[in-house]
Amino acid sequence: MIRATHFIDHVHDAADTITLDETARHRRRLKMQSDSGISFLLDLPEARLLRHGEGLVLEDGRVIEVQAEPEPLYEVRARDEKHLLQLAWQLGNRHLPAQITADSIRIRADHVIKAMLIGLGAKVAEINAPFDPEGGAYGQADNTHDHSHGHHAHSHD
Template structure:
């Protein structure tokens, strides 16, 4: 089976589907528009998305009256940064930006993929953080640019 479009997201679908198959993906794989995956039931799928959109946790790849196949993102090794002030947030954001490290935000938390150098920086700057396995809804995106 070839999947060419995302039907929706399980969070917004109100229909009661009795059976769910999952495609477990690392967050990096969410950016790939063309790939081959296997469901937790051993069924192989080809994904070839026509639109320029990344996959997200909970996206529905296939659905009929008896079955639904959804994307489930596996937890990433993350540093969850908890700045104590807007100044501390600005300082750490500036440091991470200089390293071209993509970040995500959830409320007052900043999430970055684990890097021992970043962990050392957080310790040095005395910025509260914790290392944890955590599921992200979207892939970490590197912003492309050049230094001229």
């Protein structure tokens, strides 16, 4: 089976696309199939979040462009910048993956978190959009993420 062993940041002439939600885009090694049926083995050196618009380079030189599939999200807005930072702190304290924009935070839909945010004065809109969360703080400058928590200890009081 043909392999994809590396990626490129921008694609100019893709042979095909592969459309995946955020969870399915966080991979290292997996048999995959492009939207038009090209089968390949993703075989990266380490797990990473494949970003919308990146290209997976196949051994034969073809490039498969990664497309972020829209998924149910909440778009969280605040009354001002300080309030948005306070909401971001609350979400970060719960270790929730979040996509930060200039004036909003996008998170996965979760009715318990929605109730908390509304209780804190946030405006929460249900949207269907690609999810591209921020990367982690522990050696993940390329915006990959890791859900292990063995690297630090703290209280959730």
